[in-house]
Amino acid sequence: xxxxxxxxxxxxxxxxxxxxxxxxxxxxxxxxxxxxxxxxxxxxxxxxxxxxxxxxxxxxxxxxxxxxxxxxxxxxxxxxxxxxxxxxxxxxxxxxxxxxxxxxxxxxxxxxxxxxxxxxxxx
Amino acid sequence: xxxxxxxxxxxxxxxxxxxxxxxxxxxxxxxxxxxxxxxxxxxxxxxxxxxxxxxxxxxxxxxxxxxxxxxxxxxxxxxxxxxxxxxxxxxxxxxxxxxxxxxxxxxxxxxxxxxxxxxxxxxxxxxxxxxxxxxxxxxxxxxxxxxxxxxxxxxxxxxxxxxxxxxxxxxxxxxxxxxxxxxxxxxxxxxxxxxxxxxxxxxxxxxxxxxxxxxxxxxxxxxxxxxxxxxxxxxxxxxxxxxxxxxxxxxxxxxxxxxxxxxxxxxxxxxxxxxxxxxxxxxxxxxxxxxxxxxxxxxxxxxxxxxxxxxxxxxxxxxxxxxxxxxxxxxxxxxxxxxxxxxxxxxxxxxxxxxxxxxxxxxxxxxxxxxxxxxxxxxxxxxxxxxxxxxxxxxxxxxxxxxx
Numbered sequence: 204x205x206x207x208x209x210x211x212x213x214x215x216x217x218x219x220x221x222x223x224x225x226x227x228x229x230x231x232x233x234x235x236x237x238x239x240x241x242x243x244x245x246x247x248x249x250x251x252x253x254x255x256x257x258x259x260x261x262x263x264x265x266x267x268x269x270x271x272x273x274x275x276x277x278x279x280x281x282x283x284x285x286x287x288x289x290x291x292x293x294x295x296x297x298x299x300x301x302x303x304x305x306x307x308x309x310x311x312x313x314x315x316x317x318x319x320x321x322x323x324x325x326x
Numbered sequence: 327x328x329x330x331x332x333x334x335x336x337x338x339x340x341x342x343x344x345x346x347x348x349x350x351x352x353x354x355x356x357x358x359x360x361x362x363x364x365x366x367x368x369x370x371x372x373x374x375x376x377x378x379x380x381x382x383x384x385x386x387x388x389x390x391x392x393x394x395x396x397x398x399x400x401x402x403x404x405x406x407x408x409x410x411x412x413x414x415x416x417x418x419x420x421x422x423x424x425x426x427x428x429x430x431x432x433x434x435x436x437x438x439x440x441x442x443x444x445x446x447x448x449x450x451x452x453x454x455x456x457x458x459x460x461x462x463x464x465x466x467x468x469x470x471x472x473x474x475x476x477x478x479x480x481x482x483x484x485x486x487x488x489x490x491x492x493x494x495x496x497x498x499x500x501x502x503x504x505x506x507x508x509x510x511x512x513x514x515x516x517x518x519x520x521x522x523x524x525x526x527x528x529x530x531x532x533x534x535x536x537x538x539x540x541x542x543x544x545x546x547x548x549x550x551x552x553x554x555x556x557x558x559x560x561x562x563x564x565x566x567x568x569x570x571x572x573x574x575x576x577x578x579x580x581x582x583x584x585x586x587x588x589x590x591x592x593x594x595x596x597x598x599x600x601x602x603x604x605x606x607x608x609x610x611x612x613x614x615x616x617x618x619x620x621x622x623x624x625x626x627x628x629x630x631x632x633x634x635x636x637x638x639x640x641x642x643x644x645x646x647x648x649x650x651x652x653x654x655x656x657x658x659x660x661x662x663x664x665x666x667x668x669x670x671x672x673x674x675x676x677x678x679x680x681x682x683x684x685x686x687x688x689x690x691x692x693x694x695x696x697x698x699x700x701x702x703x704x705x706x707x708x709x710x711x712x713x714x715x716x717x718x719x720x721x722x723x724x725x726x727x728x729x730x
Binding site for chain 2: 240241262264265266267269271295
């Protein structure tokens with residue numbers, strides 16, 4: 204399940220990932236995408252919204268279940284990935300690439316985990 | 327993310343033991359790379375590859391399901407039919423040999439203990455198929471009721487010894503006809519084949535020499551067949567069906583697809599639409615209650631729950647099971663409140679029992695119990711989806727009906 208966690212990313216216990224670009228890119232992990240099953244609906248915040256680390260900023264829904272999306276960082280939403288809103292299956296197909304969710308101009312980060320630490324939580 | 331699981335519920339929700347039972351096909355599922363889930367005390371495949379692909383395969387080609395967790399209870403004896411008429415709400419003595427019937431076992435107050443499919447496998451033999459989550463209580467009820475009637479009947483649990491697999495979808499017949507090793511039972515009816523087998527009927531056959539009961543039943547809204555076979559013979563049958571179906575688009579399908587398929591088909595799931603506080607009439611299934619059934623002397627049969635259900639049949643319902651079409655994109659889920667409108671002060675008028683984004687229809691669908699005043703088709707209501715009111719419209723069930 205925890206195969207191929209990119210070592211360059213940082214993770215939350217709630218299964219988001221965040222990269223080190225500026226603005227930071229945020230997505231959900233392959234662990235989360237696999238647990239949800241086929242994702243059919245993604246709801247994201249609007250560009251310009253202020254987000255707080257640990258707060259709910261969206262929803263990810265599959266046929267089987269629905270999950271809330273928590274922001275891994277605090278800041279302002281710089282961009283949302285309209286491609287995943289239009290085609291949510293991108294999140295399953297490429298969670299660390301084309302399935303990214305949003306970019307945030309970060310003011311501070313919440314508690315983040317390394318790939319090894321996140322992998323240990325999701326053996 | 328924080329996942330909000332929906333049905334199928336984990337085993338703990340049903341009070342089932344934490345040590346999960348394995349299907350005779352467990353090794354097949356592992357070899358196929360299935361994601362397994364705890365369901366009613368069993369470890370069963372949730373999906374093999376993709377919920378949507380499996381769902382779509384059943385709607386457009388065929389899917390193969392392992393249903394070995396279902397409970398099989400054999401009822402035999404000279405009085406088997408008369409006994410089942412007393413124990414269940416339906417008319418089982420009137421069921422023709424090799425017929426099948428959807429029925430229920432209820433409490434004295436009419437509350438549903440389980441919904442069942444009963445197959446009449448012979449003049450004095452019936453096969454009662456119960457939900458996995460209710461298998462133990464149904465078995466106990468059937469035994470208690472057998473003792474109470476004093477009729478000549480034996481109730482035997484065959485679940486552990488029985489495997490059950492289902493082929494469902496428009497190509498189901500083609501798959502079954504391509505199955506090598508499937509042959510008529512010498513003692514079975516000579517003039518019936520899978521192709522001529524009627525919906526809700528069954529046929530004893532042989533698979534590689536083993537007895538197999540082939541039934542034209544299912545839980546997906548598609549044509550399909552279910553195979554009851556001894557547990558030891560189940561893996562060979564499963565593999566042969568997968569191989570025979572390869573040219574017909576058959577894929578193995580898990581519980582996740584099963585749940586979305588049955589929801590689109592408007593079929594109730596015990597624990598969602600049905601429970602002990604629900605009567606068959608509440609669920610719109612009053613037709614299964616046969617108040618008119620009579621015994622050999624022409625007297626009304628005093629079946630368990632009769633008095634309560636006779637009263638219920640003639641009183642105005644407190645709530646009605648309806649279909650809801652989501653007008654937004656966010657799906658209502660089990661347990662969410664239904665409101666009279668999207669206005670913040672709109673009163674609660676019901677509760678969602680099942681809901682999901684419909685893969686076939688492309689919009690959210692749900693079933694819900696609502697007050698009769700708001701149950702008319704076309705009524706616009708709202709569901710509280712995690713704090714936000716999403717508009718829905720009352721629509722006829724089922725949401726999906728297969729083209730014929």
